[in-house]
Amino acid sequence: VFGTPQLARILHPFFGVVVFVLLMFLFVRFVRYNLPEREDLQWFKNVKQVLAGKHDPVLNIGKYNAGQKVLFWGIMGLITLLLLSGVVIWRPYFAPLFSIPTLRIGLLIHALAGIALILLIIGHAYLAFWVKGSIRGMLTGYVSRAWAKTHHDRWYRQINKQDKTGGNS
Secondary structure: OOOOHHHHHHHHHHHHHHHHHHHHHHHHHHHHHOOOOOOHHHHHHOHHHHHOOOOOOOOOOOOOOHHHHHHHHHHHHHHHHHHHHHHHHOOOOOHHHOOHHHHHHHHHHHHHHHHHHHHHHHHHHHHHHHOOOHHHHHHHOOOOHHHHHHHOHHHHHHHHHHHHHOOOO
């Protein structure tokens, strides 16, 4: 993707900073929906039923469920770790400022955070295929009312309430 290995080594940190900045725009946009709520505990207690596609008991799920919130915070935390550790190991700019043991720790943290981020993304894709209708929602930004009612019942009620009062959904 970046050409030769030498070019990839040069471009990787710059693209990493760009990815971090873009994700910070997403953070600002979506953080309010991903703050922990008391209702999230009910989702965690019933995670087996959620994974089995059973929707009893009603879980009172808002726009994002507890699993999606964990994914959000995981991605944001890991991308921050990747940026910080990446700056420490970034040659030739910053790495000379740090000791060899610090560079080694930075390399380890960078590698582990990268692997963890990849696993989160793979898990996210797998679970998106698991729940019918999720892929269409992620690609278009829209889900059917029936899907919302089934999977995000509290959010569905909020949207209906806004529609009835003339608010935007």
